[in-house]
Structure formats: C-alpha cells, structure tokens
Amino acid sequence: MSDSIVFSPVTARPAPHRTQGISAWARTNLFSDWPNSIATVLLLMIFAWYLPQLIDWAVLKAVVRPDVDACQAAAHAGACWGVVSEKYRTILFGRYPYAEQWRPLAAVLLMLSLVGVSAVPRMWRWYLLPLWLAGMVLFVALMGGSVAGLTPVQTNLWGGLPLTVLLSLGGMTMAFPLAILLAMGRRSTLPVLRTLSSLYVELIRGVPLISVLFMASFMLPLFLPQGVKLDVLIRVLVGIGLFSAAYMAEIVRGGLQAVPQAQTEAAQSLGLGYWKTHGLVLLPQALQAVLPSLVNSFIGNFKDCSLVTIVSLYELTGALSLALGGDVVWRPFFLEGYLFVALIYWSFCFGMSRYSMRLERRLSRSQART
Amino acid sequence: MSIIEFDKVNKWFGQQHVLRDIDLQVEAGEQVVICGPSGSGKSTLIRLVNRLEAHEEGRLVVDGITIDDNAKSIEAVRRKVGMVFQQFNLFPHLSVLENLTLAPVWVNGTAQKDAEAQAMQQLERVHIAEQAHKYPLQLSGGQQQRVAIARALCLSPRIMLFDEPTSALDPEMIKEVLDVMAELATQGITMLCVTHEMGFARSVANRVIFMDDGQIIEEAPPTDFFDNPQSARLQEFLSRIL
Numbered sequence: 001m002s003d004s005i006v007f008s009p010v011t012a013r014p015a016p017h018r019t020q021g022i023s024a025w026a027r028t029n030l031f032s033d034w035p036n037s038i039a040t041v042l043l044l045m046i047f048a049w050y051l052p053q054l055i056d057w058a059v060l061k062a063v064v065r066p067d068v069d070a071c072q073a074a075a076h077a078g079a080c081w082g083v084v085s086e087k088y089r090t091i092l093f094g095r096y097p098y099a100e101q102w103r104p105l106a107a108v109l110l111m112l113s114l115v116g117v118s119a120v121p122r123m124w125r126w127y128l129l130p131l132w133l134a135g136m137v138l139f140v141a142l143m144g145g146s147v148a149g150l151t152p153v154q155t156n157l158w159g160g161l162p163l164t165v166l167l168s169l170g171g172m173t174m175a176f177p178l179a180i181l182l183a184m185g186r187r188s189t190l191p192v193l194r195t196l197s198s199l200y201v202e203l204i205r206g207v208p209l210i211s212v213l214f215m216a217s218f219m220l221p222l223f224l225p226q227g228v229k230l231d232v233l234i235r236v237l238v239g240i241g242l243f244s245a246a247y248m249a250e251i252v253r254g255g256l257q258a259v260p261q262a263q264t265e266a267a268q269s270l271g272l273g274y275w276k277t278h279g280l281v282l283l284p285q286a287l288q289a290v291l292p293s294l295v296n297s298f299i300g301n302f303k304d305c306s307l308v309t310i311v312s313l314y315e316l317t318g319a320l321s322l323a324l325g326g327d328v329v330w331r332p333f334f335l336e337g338y339l340f341v342a343l344i345y346w347s348f349c350f351g352m353s354r355y356s357m358r359l360e361r362r363l364s365r366s367q368a369r370t
Numbered sequence: 371m372s373i374i375e376f377d378k379v380n381k382w383f384g385q386q387h388v389l390r391d392i393d394l395q396v397e398a399g400e401q402v403v404i405c406g407p408s409g410s411g412k413s414t415l416i417r418l419v420n421r422l423e424a425h426e427e428g429r430l431v432v433d434g435i436t437i438d439d440n441a442k443s444i445e446a447v448r449r450k451v452g453m454v455f456q457q458f459n460l461f462p463h464l465s466v467l468e469n470l471t472l473a474p475v476w477v478n479g480t481a482q483k484d485a486e487a488q489a490m491q492q493l494e495r496v497h498i499a500e501q502a503h504k505y506p507l508q509l510s511g512g513q514q515q516r517v518a519i520a521r522a523l524c525l526s527p528r529i530m531l532f533d534e535p536t537s538a539l540d541p542e543m544i545k546e547v548l549d550v551m552a553e554l555a556t557q558g559i560t561m562l563c564v565t566h567e568m569g570f571a572r573s574v575a576n577r578v579i580f581m582d583d584g585q586i587i588e589e590a591p592p593t594d595f596f597d598n599p600q601s602a603r604l605q606e607f608l609s610r611i612l
Contacts, residue, residue: 068536163412175396262455262457262459263459263461265422265455265459266449266453266455266459266460267454267461268420268422269420269422269448269450269451269453269538270448270467270472270473270477270521270525271445271473271477271525272451272472272473272476272477273441273445276476276477280472280476281461284463285461285462288463313541363437365505366462366463366464366505366506366507
C-alpha cells in the first residue's frame, strides 16, 4: 500500500496577469482563432471604406442652412439638413396652428418630466397617481385650449411628437392594468372568466393593429347610440390600449406561471386573499421576471403608434409626410427628414431600454446571494 | 372541546382515496407528531386544517370554526393557524422584516410600526434578529426556516402546522430548527408536526401518530409509540428507520 498523504498548505496567490490589458482583451475578443481574426479584419476594412464616405456626406458636404438652392447644388452628395431646419416645426407639431406651437412643446415637456419623475424609485408613492391625473388634465388643457384664455384647437389638428407621446403613454397606461387582469383571468379557476379572457386575447392577437384602428375610427361610431359622439382621438387611444393589452397579458401570464405554486400557498396560509396574494406576492415577482419582455412590448407600442396615420392622425411619421408631401421643393430631401424622425424615435427607445436595465439591476438586489 | 376535530374525514385526489375515515382530536396546547411512509397522507392531513386542501366528506372543526367552502371562515381559520413548509416558501422579493410584517399589516390591519416591533420580537424568539434587513436568498437554509417560523408566529396563531420542516435542510442545520420548535412547544402552542425526526418526536411530542395508506394506524404517547408499538406495520416502519 502507498504511504498516507501528508497535508501541505497552499497559500492563495494572484491570478496570472495575462487576463488583463488591451492586448489580452484584443486577443480573446478579436483574434481568438482564424475565423474570428478574418471577421475582425473584414469588418475593419468595411469601416475604413465606409466611414469616411458617411462623414463626408453627413458632415463635410452637408448643408445645414434652410437654403433650397444650396441643397440642390449639393445634389445629394452631401446631406441636406436644411430640410430639418426648414420643416422641424411641422415635423414636431403637425398641423397645430403655427402661432400656438409653444403649447404642444410645453405639453410634451410636461409629460416627459412626469415620466422622469416617475422613473425615480424614491418617488414611487401614492401621490404619483393624482400627479399623473393632474398632468393628463393639464396636457389636454394645453393642447385643446378654450380654458384660461387659450384658443381652442380641435383634436384633428393635434399632431407630431405630442400625439406620439399621448398615444403611447395613454395606450400603455390603459393596456397595463387591463393586461394584468386578463392574465389573472386566464389563470382563474372560474371557467367563464377563463374562457372570456382567452377569447379576448386570441381574438385581438389574431388581427392586425391597422384593422383595430379602422374599426375604432370608422365602425365604432356606427354602433354608438344616436347623439353620442366620441372624439376620434379617444377612440384610437382606446383601440391601441385594447390591442396592446392582449399582447402584454400573455407576457404577464408567463411571469405569473414562473412563480412557484408554493408562493401562493405560503401567502394563503398567512390569510392573504386572492387580490392581496396577487398584488403583494405573485405580481411583484412575476413582473420582475418579465421586465425585459414588457419593455420590449412598450418599445413596440411606441413605434406602432405611427400606424394611426391611416386614420388621418398625423403623429411624428405622419407629420413628416405632411411636411414634405405637399412641398415639391423640399420633397427630394425626404431621406434626411426620415433620419431626423428616426433619431427622435431612437432616443426614446434607447432611453427606455437603458432605464429598464437599471431597473432590472435594482430589482435583482434581492436575488444576490451576498 | 378539542381545538382540532376530524370526524370521518375523507379526501380523494382524482380516483385515489388519500385520506380514509380520519378521526382525530387534538387538544389545545398539545404537540402531535405525525409520521409514516411517504404517500401515506400525512401532509394532506395537516393541509386540510388551513384549507390548502379541501376534504370531500366528513366534518373538520378548527378552534370552533367548521371548515367548508365559505371564504369568510377559511380566512378566519388561516388567521388562527400558522404554517411552516418543507421548502420555507419565504417571499424572495421582500426582506426578512417585510416577510414578517406583510400579513399583520395587510390581513390584520396592524400599523406598520407596531408590526415591525412585533416582527423583531419574533425574530429574537428564533434567534435571528440580526438578519432582519437581509433578503431570504442571502440566508442559509436553517436561517430561512427559522424566519419562516417567525413569519407564521407574527399572526399570534393558536395552532402551528409543520410540514416536514427539516427535510430540505443540511444535517448541520436541522438542529437549530428543531431547537426553535422545541422552545415553541414549551411555550404551550398547539403543534401539528409532520416529520421524520424521531428524536424530536420522542422528546417533544405529547402524542405520536402513525399513518399508512391514508389511515391512522396507531396513536400513542411517545414512550409507548417507540418502545411498545402494537401494529405490525408500525413495528416494521420503526425497524426500518431507527
């Protein structure tokens, strides 16, 4: 037999230094093997070929002044940002009366600051709700006028960014609670409730948003009782809310499905009823689990709002076609206009994405095993 | 009158008859341990007491409340009965303190401050007050189970149900949980405990019940139960586990 092993202590020592530094990073990430190295070199070549052209077009040869002749002289070899300088008011505010456009600007800033305030976890108190209600009322008052000496502006003239913000925020605020109720309905033990919720989700998910918008704007009025008139904006808003609720409901249901049954039992054994079990125990865990999908769906909704153009509401993209479509002189430079609108969309979506990542980190504090 | 009374209680899972004509009385302040092979219906039996499972036949009265479909009486019973689970089932998104104050605040309407003071008392009772602000997943299994016991105690229950409270624990953590349970027993709370810890049953229980095939085969004080088992099935069971 062999001798018994004699224990000799090993002191901890630092890791080899090869894992740090730029060259080490490049070696593991850019040149780890042959295919990786080829891809890196190819991509670098594409960048080297394309980037100067892009800078040339977007910056060096670009025309920033709202000067049609200069833009035409540049003949698309340089970007014509002049179209943005010339038309930005129409792009941002649509057909809203020119002299009154400080009102939609104020309304948008109001909504964005409300969103900003609500994003801070320290502000998650009961008074957020009345704050939002007051904000909504103020928004409508600013946009619609006929109070405090503001000239009335019909909703069909509302457009551009304020409309996009209103439709997406309003749609989400409506859709989210409805989605939670639908998700709970689909998991209910009551057969009627379960069937109705499933029916709703399957029906709404089965049709395109465009047809829902058409229904809301052209068919709904036919079913309303005589004398009742709902503003087209409200009908479209309700349509968007009902539509996205069906999608979000499935996300929320997935989250609820992921919470172990034992959590329900623990809550029940403490005497919590159905609503409190959901509100205090199941939903906080479920929503945390599906936060990335929810944000995904929010971002999708934000951009889907551009479909309302088909029922003659001119939000951001609609307002752009409005601004350029009727103007033969500036129409050739629609690409620059679209890039401008894309930048606005992108900054909103990027903001949402970054915020959701921060929120995820914050919420996952309870999962850390330290 | 007994604090828990089973009278010819029956329960089925589908076609499977999992509890058969259960008759059982538990007196206030009694500590009862239920043991038996897995699948014998022990857990189902104690889950009937706070209506996590519903019985289909027979009568079950807990502290004067007849258990049936009535939501009001289910709510009332759950306020009197605390439960501790095998997998602890703490709420992972809430801190230890929040786990304990949840039910007092939202079920009994206790003021937040009072609930917190009371929660700290219960945490001290299970010797874990210093962990109040951690999250459940940051604690060891034994610590989590003691928090779960404290959480159940926060509603000042008259009855505590334990469903295999040490089965998911590492050996070195079993003792700290059993010690806390033994302390509770000396304080006179009624306990119904499903466990395989025969040492605990012998030293703490007033009565031990042996179940098999959904029936109560034998019940006796621990000394008789372990030293002088009557039925052949219990003798066989004991010979396998001791």
